[in-house]
Amino acid sequence: MPQYTPGSSIIGDNRRKFMDPSKKLEKLRDIAEEDIVRMLGHRAPGEAYKSIHPPIEELEEPECSVREMVKPTPGAAAGDRIRYVQFTDSMFFAPATPRIRPMMWFTRYRGVDPGVLSGRTIVEARERDVEAIAKEYMDNETYDTARTGLRGRTVHGHSVRLDQDGVMFDALRRWSRDPNGDIKYVKDMVGGAMDKEVVLGKPLSEDELRKRTTMFRNAQGGVWLEGDDPEVGDVISEIHWNRTWGGFQPFKNRADLPGNKGVGVKGMKLYTPRGGVE
Amino acid sequence: MAKIEDKVDLYDDRGNKLLGDVPLTALSPLRNPAIRKICGMVARLAAVDLAGLEKKLSSGAIAGKQMVIRNKSMDLDIVGKGSEIAARVKDMIEVEAGDETRADLIGGGKRLLVEVPSARILADYSAARTNVCAALTQALIDTFNVDMWKAPDIKAAVWGMYPQDPAMTGTVVATLVDVPISNEGPGYTLRNIPVNHIAATVRKRAMPGACLSMILEESACYEMGDAVGPFERGHLLDFAYEGLNANNMLYTLIKENGQDGTLGDVVYALVEKAKADGVAKPKTKLGSGYTVFGVDDLQMWNAYASTGMLAAVMVNCAAMRAGQPVPSSIMYFNELLEHETGLPGVDYGKAQGASVSSSFFSHSIYGGGGPGVFHGNHIVTRHAKGQFIPCFCAAMCIDADTQYFTPTRTSGLYGEVLGSIPEFAEPMKAVAEGAKEIM
DSSP states (O other): OOOOSOOSSHHHHHHHHHHOTTSOOOBOOOOOHHHHHHHHOSSOTTOOOOBSSOOGGGSOOOOOHHHHHSOOOHHHHHTBOEEEEEEEEOTTTOSSOTTHHHHHHHHHOSSOEEEEETTEEEEEEEHHHHHHHHHHHHHBTTOOTTTEEEOSSSOOOTTSOOOTTSOOOOTTOOEEEOTTSOEEEEEOTTSOEEEEEEEEEOOOOHHHHHHHOOOOOSSTTOOOHHHHOHHHHHHHHHHHHHHHHHHHOTTSOGGGSSSOOSSSOTTOOOOSOTTOOO | OOOOOOEEEEEOTTSOEEEEEEEGGGGOTTTOHHHHHHHHHHHHEEEEEHHHHHHHHHHTOTTSTTOOOGGGOOOOOTTTTHHHHHHHHHHHHOSSTTSSOEEEEETTTTEEEEEOOGGGOSSOTTHHHHHHHHHHHHHHHHHHTOOTTTHHHHHHHHHTTTTTSTTOTTOSEEESSOOGGGSSSTTOGGGOSOHHHHHHHTTTOHHHHHHHHHHHHHHHHHHTTOSOGGGHHHHHHHIIIIISOGGGHHHHHHHHHTTTOOHHHHHHHHHHHHHHTTSSEEEEEOTTSOEEEEOSOHHHHHHHHHHHHHHHHHHHHHHHTOSTTHHHHHHHHHHHHHHHHSOOOGGGGHHHHHHHHHHHHHTTSSSSOOGGGOOSSSTTTTTSOSSSHHHHHHHHHHOOSOSSSOHHHHHHHHHHHHTTSHHHHSHHHHHHHHHHHHO
């Protein structure tokens, strides 16, 4: 049974929950499939999938044992185009973080190509596979309507201060907040016109966000990695020490090298006070 | 040579045993006859575009598309007299009667394949290209009785921009290996071959493709001085397990996760295998219950990790039937592996590091490349030594022509030429047979 990632705090628990495919992620809303297609903007709702090659069954594939052993995803089998969905997660306690997204997609999906960039996380896949991922990850607990954004371009917002009503900044104003508190998308993923607005619903409360987030943050009531969950840092330092050992002389015993023998760096002094410096 | 006592069983790409109890030393590029033949031919083969040469001379575009001198054109029936030109080239290149030399017309007479005899290479492999260029120039002058006023144009059409450009831009003589000035550093010669050429050579079969790619990468590591003394065992272990399906581990990982497995499933299956084989052992239990693992044999762990990485790339890319996820698959295979165990990723972090920049360069974020034109001789790929580029080759073998740079588009000629040589077409079998000869 995999252990996925270290951490004795709620952040560690949440990260493991996101990454463990045997754990079903809580569904917070149910956006219509047609509206997902509308927001992605790759094809019009109801339009047939375009393809870049014939279905795999009709192709004469080379006599390759790997192809014979590995089943294509539904999108690949049909020859769909490769398309993308991209999310921005606010550093103000969005449930998912850029780094955790590929880790959970790679344990939960086949045939995906995620990438973490500055403040946004993309995943490319065959078109119908992308739509399935977009649907699941806009419906479930990894997505908060105010702190997570669907953004194809002009993606910044991750490390920008929140708008006055606690919503992540969006330069293209793809979304707006109804007087009743609902967040609704008025433009598609790249800021293009949509024939219909899509209502996503109300954001989570601040308390709820702090319970669900996978982000360490020594500010505003967040969990402080160094102070509250040193185990995570210890494992990272162990990985780095092992990398250094391998880069130097991997044929030696680690015990024979001068320096760190156990796990983690002992006696590390923390200069940042609890709550951070603002 | 350092004393290496490990032995492995070699299996083919369908899980059939090829040879048992093979000493790692029999897989060394310095000793294995098949690997020596492959590397030797890679350095000595040259392909001449006769039809292209004829067109260059007739249009006056003698040293590349922008360098056209219209009144310098010459109408020579180069393709028509291909046999005569080939015979003259062979005669000039040959050192002794019956040596490896050949000059064969291929592609309906539009191209000429030349194998330069190894006797011509005294110290610098560039002799293959220079001798073919020089012989071809002379053969054209002789065949068409070109006078001294026109001869410089023949020379320019054959040699391209040499000597202004030592990389010989615009030459009609192509070799698999590039000129030394194009190498990233000393010993990089065999790393400077795009993976599409290799994918086309093995007719887009992923496991033989990864094997051939790794033969060249690991051989280059020997030439780079990276596989010397106690470091050699690490290279041979990586090569045996990742490139040659040693102990059938690569095949088994793919087979067990191929139908419904994710990349993560391959990571965790690899960790279970390492635990079961005693390669990874529990070291410390932390407060949350998380166990940090340790190893007694870090080189063996790296070989296991390298094998898992290639299996993970194959499973994820084949599920998508696309080559593009190879950098992200490498990155997150290593990320998940390190955070599952506390142990280092492939090549002690260098594969993961190289995957970051490779993602940029393979997704048109920075320039217009694609994984098919990648090779180990580049600033974004060179840092992981041996284990990294075979993953790109496997990915391009699996790709269902979703990429702009497909093997068919970029490497048809290489596939046609090299694919007909048994060692190149079936490298896993060839290395096993070579090992048997010297065991």
